[in-house]
Amino acid sequence: LVxxxxxxxxxxxxxxxxxxxxxxxxxxxxxxERRGRLRDNDPLSPLIDED
Known part of the structure; x- marks a missing residue:
């Protein structure tokens, strides 16, 4: 099913x-898989650590 x-x-x-x-x-x-860069106004950006 999955x-x-x-x-x-x-x-x-x-x-x-x-x-x-x-x-x-x-x-x-x-x-x-995350692709590209996060936007500055993305509400999730403080929660996601970009290395």
Missing amino acids: KVHIANLRRKLKDNSSNPYILCVRGFGYML
């Missing part, structure tokens, strides 16, 4: 299989 939802999300995001947004981490689950 694989079906992930596949649907990947299709809607037009996820490139060679450089995916949604990553499968073995033993952990799925995670989204």
